Amino acid sequence: MRVGMPHMGNVYIPFKALFQRLNVDLVIPPVNNQRTLSLGVRYSPEGLCIPFKLTLGNLIEATELGADTLIMPAGYGTCRLGYYAKTQEQILRELGHNFEMIQVGISEQKLFGILGMIKRLSNNASWYKIISAFRFGIAKLNALDRIEQVVHKVRPLERIKGTANRLFVKAVKAIDEVDDYSTLKKVQRDYIDQLNQVPKDTETPPLIVGITGEFYVVLEPFSNLDVESELGKLGVEVRRTTFVSEWTKFSLFLNPLGMDEKDRIHKAAQPYLKRDIGGDGWESVGEKVLHAKKYDGLVHLAPFTCMPEIIAQNIMTSTKETIPVLTILCDEQLAKPGMLTRLEAFVDLLERKRRISNNNR
Helix, strand or coil, X not given: CEEECCCCCCCHHHHHHHHHHCCCEEECCCCCCHHHHHHHHHHCCCCCCHHHHHHHXXXXXXXXXXXXXXXXXXXXXXXXXXXXXXXXXXXXXXXXXXXXXXXXXXXXXXXXXXXXXXXXHCCCCCHHHHHHHHHHHHHHHHHHHHHHHHHXXXXXXXXXXXXXXXXXXXXXXXXXXXCCHHHHHHHXXXXXXXXXXXXXXXXXXXXXXXXXXXXXXXXXXXXXCCHHXXXXXXXXXXXXXXXXXXXXXXXXXXXXXXXXXXXXXXXXHCCCCCCCCCCCHHHHHHHXXXXXXXXXXXXXXXXXXXXXXXHHHHHHCCCCCCCCEEEEEECCXXXXXXXXXXXXXXXXXXXXXXXXXXXXX
16 A cells, blocks of 8 residues: 655655654655646646645656655635535545545544554554554644744844755755654754744834635645745745644644634634635634734635635725734736735835834823
């Protein structure tokens, strides 16, 4: 059995660590690139979103590399994610690929769905080995996200632009290569120390911009043309609302403290949107309301044709919270020069707003 799965940011690294400990042969397709997108666009129905197209491109590349078993998230609700795996399976079979498609019902089965899938792929390994491997994968996921959170704080202040990005690339590679907890902790500590020691310009506090929107395009840099890094170059500190480690904590496990972050976001959205509309639309509205006083602005990332985010986009302009919102629709037509022009104009607007606010105090 050779297992393939689509990319979403650096999520492949925890899965790679997990499967290596269980002796499962994981086929990792190339990191998302123009060929991946071209394959997805060529074989997808035109009206489907960029998460569908990129994940389809990943699955095609995985089968080209010899994967005979494909993993694809699924779920219920009003988002089209629940139909991805079945539609992609049909497309791949029409292209002549032979494989088994395993749908992982994360929404309804949560942790037990993930563990059940792992047990099946690991040739019925013992629960002790599965839990041990899963915990190590989660530890790598936590380390990646903690370092990335520090990168977000360093980017807007670094005197030599690109330093934080270069350190982050090295950190990701180092975390991918470690095979024990003590080395993992050392790598995390060392790279956070290096990031904290990067020469910074601290005279002017940076603008703070939240990143919200649909889960995949928020977490996959290729799909959003690396918007977080581009904002950092413009002197903006990014506050991303979604990290996979946080999502794992609140979505896969029961929360012993009662109300979790997602509940708080839903409660904040209640005056404008009273129920789940699928995908992450409810969360997008709630993020604006909940963090309006903490951020200078908000970048809303949405796949083109994503109905939940289109609904959220229209509601966000009507709330009493006046924080500026820039919506970027992500698809294969999005070009970097146009996106950069919009980001630069948005940052200029936020700087002017801050100057006026400071002068009126």
